[in-house]
Amino acid sequence: MGIQFGGDYNPEQWPEEVWAEDLELMKAARVTMVTAGIFSWARVEPRPGAWDFGWFDRVMDGLAGAGIAVCLATMTASPPPWLSRAHPRILPEDADGRRRWPGGRQHYCPSSPVYRAHAVRLVEQLAARYAGHPALALWHVGNEYGCHTRQCYCDVSAEDFRRWLRARYGGIDALNAAWSTAFWSQTYGDFDEVLPPRTAPTFPNPAQQLDYLRFGDAALRACYLAEKEVLERLTPAIPVTTNLMPQHKPVDAFAWSPYLDAMALDFYQDPYAGDDHVRAGYVFDLMRSARSGQPWMLLEQAPGAVNWRPRNGPKPPGAMRLWSWQAVAQGADAVLFFQWRQSLGGAEKFHSAMLPHGGTGTRVFREVSELGRELAAVPGIEGTRSRAAVALLADWHSWWALELDSKPSTALDHSRIALDHYRPLFEAGVACDVVPPRRELSGYRLVVAPNLYLLAVPDAERLAAYVRDGGHLLVSFFSGIVDAHDRVHPGGYPGALRELLGLRVEEFWPLDEGRSVGVGGGAYTGRADLWSEAIDLEGAEALARFTDGDLAGRPALTRHSYGRGTVWYAGTRLAPALMRALLDDVRAAAGVAPVLPGLPAGVQATVREGAGGRYVFLLNHGAEAVDVALPAPMRDALAAVDGAGAAGGAVGRVTLRPRGVAVLTDPGT
Structure with a gap:
């Protein structure tokens, strides 16, 4: 077809x-x-x-x-x-x-x-x-x-929400515990008292809001x-x-x-x-x-x-x-x-x-x-597939909880943080899967967790087992903080990840709008913004430290050996060049190579393969024409269609005009 x-x-x-x-x-x-x-x-x-x-x-x-x-x-x-x-x-x-x-x-x-x-x-x-x-x-x-x-917040939705809550919690005591209703005299005596999180005089219960987001999706x-x-x-x-x-x-x-x-x-x-x-x-x-x-x-x-x-x-x-x-x-x-x-x-x-x-x-x-x-x-x-050695973690429940009110900062944007971590992989030409933290991770050489503010204990244990068995993991700030009910993990930050990361976060120091902080440590020297943390080392080593501000001298970027693997932690949002340098080094340690080496800036390379053959895609997102050297001669399947020439001959180099595309196959395909 x-x-x-x-x-x-x-x-x-x-x-x-x-x-x-x-x-x-x-x-x-x-x-x-x-x-x-x-x-x-x-x-x-x-x-x-x-x-x-x-x-x-x-x-x-x-x-x-x-x-x-x-x-x-x-x-x-x-x-x-x-x-x-x-x-x-x-x-x-x-x-x-x-x-x-x-x-x-x-x-x-x-x-x-x-x-x-x-x-x-x-x-x-x-x-x-x-x-x-x-x-x-x-x-x-x-x-x-x-x-x-x-x-929807109507009475019909309210009735449906109560049915959903009964199925989720069984009894009202379990709901009260999950929602921390002892705070602000919110304890419920019956499910019929529960409403959707309609507009209230001040901050609604965050666990109630989180469950309503789950309910809305359901x-x-x-x-x-x-x-x-x-x-x-x-x-x-x-x-x-x-x-x-x-x-x-x-x-x-x-x-x-x-x-x-x-x-x-x-x-x-x-x-x-x-x-x-x-x-x-x-x-x-x-x-x-x-x-x-x-x-x-x-x-x-x-x-x-x-x-x-x-x-x-x-x-x-x-x-x-x-x-x-x-x-x-x-x-x-x-x-x-x-x-x-x-x-x-x-x-x-x-x-x-x-x-x-x-x-x-x-x-x-x-x-x-x-x-x-x-x-x-x-x-x-049709039907061919791609394989990736890197997984980037994304979780809707953490996203929902992260962007509720009453946080150290309301500037944390899940989608923006995810792209901050995805971009260096994309620009390096590295194949990447985007998966939830509950997914089996053992097949990946590297796992990147941009932000997992909400992290259930089983998922934290899965990450620890992945690293202990030889995996490489990069985690960024404000992760492992709360459980599935938006309740803080006991034992200090970062709660569910403290032992794995080999550090303790004493305090969060979100940065004011427009402010940045210096970071210094060899290749990781430059600026960071949005967020910072007061980090104490508990087995991890500091790869970079804050160079100015109230946290000057405190760790900003760490590395920790755990079992047979290694985990890195970024306690701030690194500038794009620093994030690229960090991920390049982490990739090298994990043995992750790009799809094609030496890609010009702006060129994306991917591979799909299966019963229909092996296809290498080159896409020029840049504004200038570029030459791409191929590791072996290949045939451009689109050359005859777009008038660029005959599609039968194999070539060792491809010229891509701005917004150009090449779909390459083995010469015999």
């Missing part, structure tokens, strides 16, 4: 005579898959129980006739107006009790049994009708869960699973997924991954960000890692500009191609866009599409069509 290519298809926005043109142009652009029906609920059920599928039958039949597979949405992402009119309690409420009204999308309370019942009824109709349809290849449940209604997942149960029952041979969002705090991708037959992602890179390809790299690696290396799907991206940022610049020539190939290079087996034909009305009319307002005589359509030809030229990539 090869890499799937296409986009969201919304034929209900257009008169039926346009559909035939759509099919012809899709074939010309080499489209192989579309996602259909995401926002079609009001069209297929215009009144309660009055079904109108005839028009959608013709859409499905036309796509099948054109040889285009359908990722069929369950249409439940945006309820029709009649549903909220008849049942206003399905509408969500914010923490102040204000109702969110129809007129946009995703206007439903995830806990609403009425919404779920109507959604399931619709899915039963869809699955029964299109089971066995030749176009049906994949089910797409809902859409971007938690995008607009991240949490409530969204329950909506997905209710629909998935129907699909598995009526169409058991068709895989099921939903589209997650990048670094999306309300939805724990690791908790959802067991229930997704393929990880699927919507990712909209910002052309004005300058280095958004690094953030993309992190998110793509997380998607690939969430199901242990299984290929994933880029289910949405923009061919050009979006409509929802303050400034919506288009993707420059070549950027869409480069960033699409980056997804494939990092494990995607599908590259789809939002959307196929650009809307004439509605909130997203200025969001770009594969077929723009200007039609086929546009740069976007030409670039999209060329990408379709390129992807079709390398079908062997």
